[in-house]
Amino acid sequence: MKALNRQRPPWGEIDATIAIPWVEKSLTITLSPSQKSAIKLALKSKVMVITGGPGVGKTTLVKSLLEILKAKMIKVMLCAPTGRAAKRLTESTGLEAKTIHRLLETDPITGAFKKGPHNLLSCNVLVVDESSMVDVSLMYSVLKAISQEAALILIGDVDQLPSVGPGQVLNDIIGSQSLPVARLTEIFRQASNSKIITNAHNINQGTMPYIPQREESSDFYFVEANTPEECVPKILEIVTQRIPKKWRYDPFKEIQVLCPMNRGGVGARSLNLELQKVLNPVQELKVERFGWTYQVNDKVMQIANNYDKDVYNGDIGFVKEINLDMKEITIQFDRENVVYDFDELDEIVLAYATTIHKAQGSEYPAIVIPLLTQHYPMLKRNLLYTGVTRGKKLVVLVGQKKALAMAVKDTNTKKRNTKLCEWLSNQP
Numbered sequence: 001m002k003a004l005n006r007q008r009p010p011w012g013e014i015d016a017t018i019a020i021p022w023v024e025k026s027l028t029i030t031l032s033p034s035q036k037s038a039i040k041l042a043l044k045s046k047v048m049v050i051t052g053g054p055g056v057g058k059t060t061l062v063k064s065l066l067e068i069l070k071a072k073m074i075k076v077m078l079c080a081p082t083g084r085a086a087k088r089l090t091e092s093t094g095l096e097a098k099t100i101h102r103l104l105e106t107d108p109i110t111g112a113f114k115k116g117p118h119n120l121l122s123c124n125v126l127v128v129d130e131s132s133m134v135d136v137s138l139m140y141s142v143l144k145a146i147s148q149e150a151a152l153i154l155i156g157d158v159d160q161l162p163s164v165g166p167g168q169v170l171n172d173i174i175g176s177q178s179l180p181v182a183r184l185t186e187i188f189r190q191a192s193n194s195k196i197i198t199n200a201h202n203i204n205q206g207t208m209p210y211i212p213q214r215e216e217s218s219d220f221y222f223v224e225a226n227t228p229e230e231c232v233p234k235i236l237e238i239v240t241q242r243i244p245k246k247w248r249y250d251p252f253k254e255i256q257v258l259c260p261m262n263r264g265g266v267g268a269r270s271l272n273l274e275l276q277k278v279l280n281p282v283q284e285l286k287v288e289r290f291g292w293t294y295q296v297n298d299k300v301m302q303i304a305n306n307y308d309k310d311v312y313n314g315d316i317g318f319v320k321e322i323n324l325d326m327k328e329i330t331i332q333f334d335r336e337n338v339v340y341d342f343d344e345l346d347e348i349v350l351a352y353a354t355t356i357h358k359a360q361g362s363e364y365p366a367i368v369i370p371l372l373t374q375h376y377p378m379l380k381r382n383l384l385y386t387g388v389t390r391g392k393k394l395v396v397l398v399g400q401k402k403a404l405a406m407a408v409k410d411t412n413t414k415k416r417n418t419k420l421c422e423w424l425s426n427q428p
Contacts, residue, residue, distance in 0.1 A: 001143065001152075001424065005047040005179060009151050010124040011072050016040040022071075023064045035061045038182035039068070045180040047152045049131075049173055052184030054200050054389050055191025058155060059092045061184065062127065065153070066093055069125060077123040079103040079142075081133040082314045085361035087334075089129045099312055100128070100138060101305060104145055108307040115145040124150055130361045131156035135165025136420070159204050160386045161360055168416045176424035195220035196388065196395050203385045203408055219391075223398045228265035231370055232274055235266075235398050238368055240278050247394060249366045251279055252299055252318070256364040257353035258387050260378040260407075266370045266399075268353045275352035285322050287329060289345040294319055300331060301351035301358065309338050314358055316351050356387040367391040371399035371407065379407040 020036055023029075031039070035057055042048055042065050052058050066076055078097035080086040089097035103121070105114035115121055126146055128134065131154040134142070146152060154170065162168040174181050191197045195218050199209035212218040223238065225231035235257060243249050257275065259268040276298065286295045294300070302315040311317075317333035327342045340348065356369075369387050371379070384407040388395055397404065 001047055001173070001179065004143065004146065004148060004150075004152060005045075007046060007148065009044070009046045010149055011043075011069060011074050011151075014043045014068065014072065016043050019043065019068045023067050026067060027064060029060060029064070031060070031064060032057060032186060032188070034182075034184050034186055035064070038184065039065055041180050041182050042153065043068070045151070048154070048180040048182065049170065050153065050155045050182045050184070051158045051170070051174065053157055053159060053197075053204060055187045055194065055197035056184035057186075057188055058184060061182075062129075062153075062155060063093050066095065066127070074124045075122070076125045076127060077103065077121060078127045078129070080129040080361065081138070082130070082361035083312050084314065084316075084363075085130040085133075088363060089127075097127075097129070100134070100142060101307070101312060102310075104141055106305075106307045111307065113141050113145065116141070117144055119145075120147045121145050121150070123147075125153065126150060127153045127155065129155045132158055132160050132170045133163050133361055134169055135163035136167035136169060136418070137165065138163075139167075139169045157389070159382060160389070161357060161382050162413075162416065164357060166416075167418050167420065169420065172418055172420035173424065175421045178424045196391055196393075199395075200385060200388045203381060203388060206381065206408060206411070208405060208408055209388075219394050221394075221396045222401070222404070223396060224401070225370075225372075225398050226400055228372065228374065231266050231372060231398055232271070235271065235368055235370060236274060236278055238396055238398065239275065243366055243368075243394065243396070247366065249394070252297075254365040255368065256359065256366070256390070257368045257370070258356045258359050258390060259353055259370055260356060260375040260383060260387075262355055264374055266372055266374065268355050268358075271353035271370070272350040276350055279352060285324070287322055287324070287342055287345070289342055292345070292348075292350055294322070294329060294345070294348075294350075296320065296322060299351045300348050301354060302333070302347055303349055303358075304347045306347060309340075310336075311338055314362065316362075356383055356390070359390050360386055363390055363392050365392050366394035366396070368396045368398060371397055371403040373400055373403045373406065375403060376406060379403060380410050380413050381408060382411075382413060384408065 086097040211222040283295045298319040302311045317331040321330040
C-alpha cells in the first residue's frame, strides 16, 4: 500500500476548483462542503479511504469522483466483496461492478486467482466498495493484482462488523493515519427524515434509538416480546401479515429476517423452519438433505463460494425445480438458473431468516430483527448497527428493550491482533 501511494495519481493534475462545479452541473447535484473536501483530497491522492455511515452521501461522492475521472478518459474498475454489494454499486454508479473474486478471475479448479503480479488488472483506478468486509488475504490478492501506476479507492463503513476472515484491514488503514481518509459525517436533509438513518447514527454513538408511539407513522418500529415463545409468533405475524398488508412488501423477496445468531429458539435456523411452514407449506415434492427440507419456491442462500457454478457466499435464490429421478435441484439466482446435485446441497441453507453477519453487504426493503437477552453473546453495538443499516425502507425490532440497551452499550468486541496499523505507521 505504501509503495502504491508513493507515485503521482495516474490522472496527473486536475484542478478541483474547475472539476467540482463542472460535475455538479453535469449531474445536477449540489455537493456538501465535506463532499467537496473529499473530492479535493481524492484528486491529489493515489490511495485513499472514503468512510461514513448511512445517509452521509458516500454514493453521491463516489459517483461525482468517477464522473470527473471518466471525463479525463481514466479507465476505472469497480468491485465489492459480495454479489449483492457489487450489484448495488453498479446501480448507484451506472458502471459495471464485479465481485472481487470475479474481478481477480478465480480458477475454478485450484481456487487461485488468475490476476496477479504477472497478469495485472488493466485499469488506472480500482474502486473497492464495502471494504470493511475484506479480510487480509483477499486485500493482499487485490493489491498484488494492481499496477504500481494505478490508484486505489477504498469505500466502507468502518463502524460495521469487521470481515469474517482474519484482520480488520479498513480499521487498521484508518487507524494508522498514514494514508488519506475522507470521513463523511453530516447527514443529508432528505436522509435525516428517515428514522432508520438517524437511529443507526444514534446506535453508533451509544444512545438508544428513538422508538415511535404506536400511532406514529415511521420507518423504524420496536415490537415488545419478552420471551422466545412470545417473540416467534409475533415475527411470523409481522412478516406474513402486518408488513405485507400495510406496506405491500412481498414476504419472499422484499422482507428479510436478520438474527444476531444462528442457534436458539429465536436464532436463524429455528426461525427458518417456522417461516418455511407458513410461507411455503409442506408439499409432496421435496428433498431432505443435511438437516434441511427443500421444496419448490423455497428461499435459499449459497453459503460457500462456488467458482464452477459462479455463485458466491451470501447469494440468495429461489428453488425452481426438483428432479427426483436425476437427483437434481434447480435454483434461480437473479436471472440465472443453477443446477445442484442433491449431494451438493451442503452449500445451501434456507434463507427466510439469516444472520446479520451473512447479510453484511446486502440491503433489503424491509427487515425484521429479533433482539432478546438470550442473544447476549452477540449483543454488540457494531452488530446491531450493521443489522439496522441493512434496511432500506423499513426496520422492525422485535424483543426486549433490555436486550436493545445491552447491544447499544456493549462495545467490547473481541480484539483482533493485527500488525497492519503498526506497519503502516512505522514504515517510511
